[in-house]
Amino acid sequence: MAVDTKIDPGWAWQPFTPSDTQPWDRSLAAHLYRRAGFGADLQLLDEAVAKSPHDVVDELIAINLETSDFRAVADSLAQTLLAGGDPMKLSAAWVYRLLFTPAQLLEKTTLFWHGHFATGADKVKDAAMMWRQNQLLRRHALGDFQALTQAIAKDPAMLIYLDSTSNRKSHPNENFARELMELFCLGEGHYSETDVVELARCFTGWEIRRDRFRKNRYQHDAGEKSILGQRGAFDGEQAVAIVVGRDDMPRFICRKLARYFLADELELTDDLIEIPATTMRENNLQIAPVLKQMLSSNLFYSSHARARKIKSPVELVVGMLRGLNGTTNSQLVARGLRDIGQGLFYPPNVKGWDGGRAWINSSTVLGRANLFEAILSNEDTKFEGQSLTQSLADHGIHDVDHAIDHFERCLMAVPINPATRRQLTSQFDSLGKDHEKTYRRLLHAVCSLPEFQLA
Template identity: 35%
Template sequence: MVSEFIKNKHLANRAGFGISLEQIATFERQSTAEVWQSYARARDFEPISFKSTDTDADYAALSTLDAVAKKQIQQRNRQRNIEINLNFLTAMVHSEDQLREKMAFFWHGHFASRVVNSTFSAHILNEIRKNALGNFRDLLFAVSKAPAMLNFLNNQQNKKGHPNENFAREVMELFTMGRGHYTEVDVREAARAFTGWSYDKEARFMERKKFHDPGTKIFLGKTGNFDGNEVLDIILEQPATARFITAKLYRFLVNEQVDNELVDMLSKQFYDSGYDIKQLLDHIFTSSWFYEPKNIGSKIKSPIELMAGIMRMLPMKIENPENLIVYQKLLGQLLLYPPNVAGWPSGKAWIDSSTLLLRMQIPQIWSGLRPLELSPQQDDDLDMGLKQNRKLSKGFKNPNMTIAWTAVEAAFAGKEPTGLLLQHEPSFKQPILKKYAAGNSRMSIIETMSMPEYQLC
């Protein structure tokens, strides 16, 4: 029998970034239905941005600038992207709108893009966050017209007579239907429909009519003088789109092992609702099967989920938050910089011998019990060190975290850390847990967070 408290933690792990310190008492007295209502409550949207207002030459082609000006713009964009990254992470940790941020995190990986221009980065992230719980059609159109996506997938090069198929292909393969539901002819015809989709120097979407191919196209069995909007609507008419999105959401929210009967049912509901994302989430999080033991603690936390979860449970003051970028890079998930247009991997792909050790050491490092012994190479302009090998670093300074241990110990008083922090009983209870349980709850909390089972959600 799964207790209500475990169900509440399960819901917090999947509909947000895990239980927070303040939620412990709440989760002990509330029903799962009440917890879900608190997550599902509509809240005002607050965009993420960067402090700098200096926008001169942001949209200038770097190739037209001298070396000094180019370096200045690259440095400014790099700093802004770091700020956007950290502001997004902060929202994951502290926002009451956990469901929005969790779904924004999902869509951020689904509609993967990676651009140098920080204004583009902020724009597409906010389009994703704004539409994360709304209608998938609105989200698809907003992202497809975002300068970041058009730039990343080269659609500014897609012109009448010289179509570039990159954008059209990825829209169908990765963002909507998935492979097997379109032909190479469909890719070519869709690319023709998207000719002329671009953006102006103020980073606003625009259709360049002189570059658009107005001719007749045959796309997914339909014939007409389609433009990009009509192609997207035809794609949304395909039940395959609803199933592709639903299956991916199931793997993200429920279990990496897909239950095809459930996905078929959910995808039909999603399609019939006109792609209502919030309604789909309600079906998932209010269903009894979601809370079955096989789905609880069955997923490996992504690096961002791991970091955000620790920070939610251990409230802390961070003197040098920019150094959190180092942990994202070491663990392989740097916000705003997915490895490719397919986004980040999932499941066991997050774990190897070196990353598992570091993941288990982070609670000790952040609490000051041990130093970080690895750091990435210096950032490059685009990949920010992702392609560089790791090296030993004696000079790296930790983010200088001060954990609010008085509040933590009060919330954990009289409680078993494994019961609050883990979804499964550990395969073995380390002797240190018993050693420190009575006299030093800090150590028992850190040791529990350092267990392999803490990597699961």
Template identity: 65%
Template sequence: MNTMTPIDPDWAWSPYEPSPSQPWNHSLAAHLYRRAGFGHDWRMIELAVSQDPGDLVADLVSRNVEPGEFRETADALAEATLAGGDPEQLSAAWVYRLLYTPSQLLEKTTLFWHGHFATGAEKVNDARMMWAQNQLLRDHALGDFAALVHEISKDPAMLIYLDSAVNRKAHPNENFARELMELFCLGEGNYSEMDVQELARCFTGWEIKNRKFRKNRYQHDAASKTVLERSGDFDGEDGVQVVLQQPGVERFIVRKLLRFFVSDELNLTDQLVQPLANLFREQDLQIAPLVKQILGSNLFFSKVALAQKIKSPAELVIGMMRVLNATTNTQLVARGLRGIGQGLFYPPNVKGWDGGRAWINSSTLLGRSNLIADILESDATRFDGKNLTDYLTDLDVRTTDQAISFFERSLFAIQLDDSAKSQVRAAADSYAGDRERQMRSLLHSLSSLPASQLS
């Protein structure tokens, strides 16, 4: 099916049910785990095939809170990093969560909201504020979108990043008001310049003291405003609520989530989007039911979605490591991700990352390959606590061809052609006298192929 062909919404959003023409198999299970997280090892894929796909999706969505023990460990690591006050070091604490969280969909969606409500540490330059925002996104990632927007509007890092902390009655700053409508809730064309000006007045007097939000009533414009055809002596909370009541909100968010979870280049017609938009509004903008509907749908498990996304740097690197039960130096990963375009806490601008084809060019492809090489060559890198050779041997993967087959089914969304396999086999054979180096060379070569960039 061509991604530009109009898609029947009744078929698209009906629950996927295995059939002879579209059986539930290892490929679809791996697809689900890649998109609803960063991937699972082959044992988990085999277990998933024995389960009902609808039940599996429901289970993934239900894990919308981190288990207490894991959160305590991850928070303690972040707290130790915060003591140094360097936001760049904080990125490694998030890498730890990405690598080890038992709630992968929650963390994947937290990453989505970080790109949606993009806030950069270069401007904020306060590690504790950035981490507090990260926790805020995680707490609401699969929860109440309206609550998330209200909270992000008062978030100190956001107030600094979009200059809302200096929004004063005499000189209203329009940055946050504009992005609230354009980038966070409605999209271009759904508001006027007058709406921006009036909404900015609602937020006057909002500021930060001791890293916490507060209202300065002396700097607030208490006069009447008209925002999106609603009038009143609105404050900031009222302004946010007026925006959230607009019917464009549900369509805007649905479109972004579909591109994130399903395909970079879907033909998102109004007819295709509207049923999910209706569901989102009927569920009072609760995120989990919407994500569950997407992940359990015919469309998600169809050729329209399979291998139709380009992996972000985090999806490529974290995905490889999770699929192979790998561990390494999280600082190495964090620095490497920033070097190839996805620095955690360092989005390029308020629009976040463009994603899709924008992830890939000749420079970033080389950078991706080099980062994989750095990880594989690091003495800190282990696979289920072992070197790569012993890890593969424990899985009864002993020959080069067996390793190629194992890596192909574990890491790739599409089958490799014979020429690609011959290419990586030849590269690995040059290290025939050193089994460990041969296997790492093989994994590096496979991870550098164009096909490995597809999810």
């Protein structure tokens, strides 16, 4: 999947203009929705095609808050589940949000930050705490990275996850200090061990008591510290500001964003990434302008990015359901996602999900097929609120050939290989007595194809 061709940065981040050779059509609109969200049904795609790509991106960016009606429903759903105290149930509430949110880019970016500021419920154990962190990530998802990092530095779930609930001046806890620089803001090689020790001193006195963040002034080391070349009697907030304010930080974040939204294995040279990094700096570390630039760019619509990502489990399942207007048992999906490596609220470790090729191995390939089998055989799985047969009939589809065309149009980043298509057609030659069962088996076969794993 790696592309050797050197990419011209000047061309790459220029706004994409549709042309005769690359018109703005359903296929490009579907690419945009798969990346900026989780997928779109035909109606949404047709609405997008009627606009310009820039207008669609502008709209996606503009919905940086959920509608109050949807937020009320989704929040009350999560709130209700908190009574049971089970983070796994909360995971199902997030699945519900992913399936129905009108603010797809916001939710996709929230999921990005969940992987970036990875915090696992298996260690935190407190569903309410995980929920508060999730709300925090959503609130800041497209906003100011500085504010997001300051907030996450005081988030009880994060501090419990990093064993940093207590930080005394006699024994500064280095965990959060190290991860702030290595995983959250700068990356390896951009700080020294001394920086870690000095940074940890800034966070002394920060602790979690009765599930809340507080500063214990008696345990704060008020002495002078030297961090990343700056000296002063810094406290925690000032320390975060110093790290976030480093020139390296926008490049680090933009690289991760580009891998998440554009392509898994793109060669992101310093020259190439410097342009969105500059955009981030020039916009006071706001995330939305960076995403707007990325999602509107020539690079995004080029062969360097199209079908150059392996779908994460969330993209895989939610994408299928959103693409066909499907609804199902969210608990089943939540459990299934965890089984195939992307349990919401259950990242594997503090580094989050590796993504890319790491999503696929012999076990998860089988797991992906099994999860679709479980979803499609579940009686609560409906398409446009009805059977798949009826839903297809509403689109004028009454046979296997046309059903394959429809699934390809709604779900695939690349066309189905002709040989595979012939195989599918012969395998599901006739609809038999039970049309519903045959269509569902066909959909299962399509979702298990290698082509479907690409976004």
